[in-house]
Amino acid sequence: MNQPRKAAALISGGLDSLLAAKVMLEQGIHVEGINFYTGFCVEGHTHAIRKKDQKKPKRNNALWVAEQLGIKLHIIDIVEQYKEVVFNPKHGYGANLNPCLDCKIFMVSKALEWIKANGFDFIITGEVIGQRPMSQRKETLPVVAGESGAENLLLRPLCAKNLPETLPESAGWVDRERLFDFSGRSRKPQMALAQRYGFEDYAQPAGGCCFLTDAQYSVKLADLWKARGRKQYEMDDIMLLKVGRHLRPTPDFKLIISREEGEGNFLQGYRKQFPSLRTISHPGPLALIDGKVDDQDIELAARLIARYSQGREAEQVEVEYTATNGELRSLEVSPLKPHEIPEEWFI
Amino acid sequence: MNRIELDCRRLLCPMPVIRVQNRVAELEAGVVLEVYCTDPGVLNDVPAWCRINGHKVIETRSESGLYVLVIEVGESE
Numbered sequence: 001m002n003q004p005r006k007a008a009a010l011i012s013g014g015l016d017s018l019l020a021a022k023v024m025l026e027q028g029i030h031v032e033g034i035n036f037y038t039g040f041c042v043e044g045h046t047h048a049i050r051k052k053d054q055k056k057p058k059r060n061n062a063l064w065v066a067e068q069l070g071i072k073l074h075i076i077d078i079v080e081q082y083k084e085v086v087f088n089p090k091h092g093y094g095a096n097l098n099p100c101l102d103c104k105i106f107m108v109s110k111a112l113e114w115i116k117a118n119g120f121d122f123i124i125t126g127e128v129i130g131q132r133p134m135s136q137r138k139e140t141l142p143v144v145a146g147e148s149g150a151e152n153l154l155l156r157p158l159c160a161k162n163l164p165e166t167l168p169e170s171a172g173w174v175d176r177e178r179l180f181d182f183s184g185r186s187r188k189p190q191m192a193l194a195q196r197y198g199f200e201d202y203a204q205p206a207g208g209c210c211f212l213t214d215a216q217y218s219v220k221l222a223d224l225w226k227a228r229g230r231k232q233y234e235m236d237d238i239m240l241l242k243v244g245r246h247l248r249p250t251p252d253f254k255l256i257i258s259r260e261e262g263e264g265n266f267l268q269g270y271r272k273q274f275p276s277l278r279t280i281s282h283p284g285p286l287a288l289i290d291g292k293v294d295d296q297d298i299e300l301a302a303r304l305i306a307r308y309s310q311g312r313e314a315e316q317v318e319v320e321y322t323a324t325n326g327e328l329r330s331l332e333v334s335p336l337k338p339h340e341i342p343e344e345w346f347i
Numbered sequence: 348m349n350r351i352e353l354d355c356r357r358l359l360c361p362m363p364v365i366r367v368q369n370r371v372a373e374l375e376a377g378v379v380l381e382v383y384c385t386d387p388g389v390l391n392d393v394p395a396w397c398r399i400n401g402h403k404v405i406e407t408r409s410e411s412g413l414y415v416l417v418i419e420v421g422e423s424e
Binding site: 035037041059060062063064066067071072073074075076077239269 | 360368391392
């Protein structure tokens, strides 16, 4: 008996990739999932950081999808390679710093490398024509197939009937008649198909699954690049952009101030990498200083953090400054008044 | 029994899952991997990954912010 053909499915954790993979399984294709971790994935991180979110059940939707489908999932760390996509997207950014089209091309090209290395026959994605304004348009779907190098090895089961035949179809591995012709932004066809397959409780992320599509996050990333004089980031930077209140009192430094206990605990882990401040005389937040500071800056930062402590109305608040080498300094400061904190300090 | 430790403290999901996945790929069936984590998300994600990929979580311990998962590596296909 012939071995079944093998497809690698790009699994984001959302409904479309779940359905695309299911359509292939229904046709007897051996499917394994690939999930790429860029560092900007909304999955996981922030849920783990904020204490108020910790009561919510946590699940990684890509793993959940794989379990629903009964397929293996390979999570691939592309954090380093992905930087080039973020810094120099050939096709530009979307509404924020989201390089969606370049991102999709990059992921499909990585999937192509993966199928070649692992003896798989083709790639499937949950893309639907017209579903997303940047990367999933009639004009851009061929761009993804072409520039990724996948060409006719890339099959989109949910909208295949609207697209030219791919190799899996023309070779008879997959029955084109049993594929779909979804198009447009409506989610109704997908929801109906999900119901037909008996999928419930699937993820429906409101703002997509990537922090780069988030306006506030993008502003913080742009500020980081401006402050450093170039487009650059490390993993810790992009994690810290997700946490706390960010204020930049001078071009040379910014403060990351925890908003609640969970964030405070998370920031604690960075006290050897960044100088930090905490209030001693009154309960209050923990703040990290990112950038270069002199004594005047430290005092200003201390007054600012005092403002966010329970001593905000007190005459004096004791603040402890800890350098990255562990050296401690105690400061007595008067908390800044709200009108002394210009709006433009908030990033 | 061959027991190996993996430090995933301070990593947030899915990084601990990726570390477990990559380490398990190097190990033979029957080896026991003890994973140390600080992100409570691992309590769901690592067992889910193990179920999908044919490995077994044989013990889970939580002690003051530290989560320890003990995994027995399954047969690879």
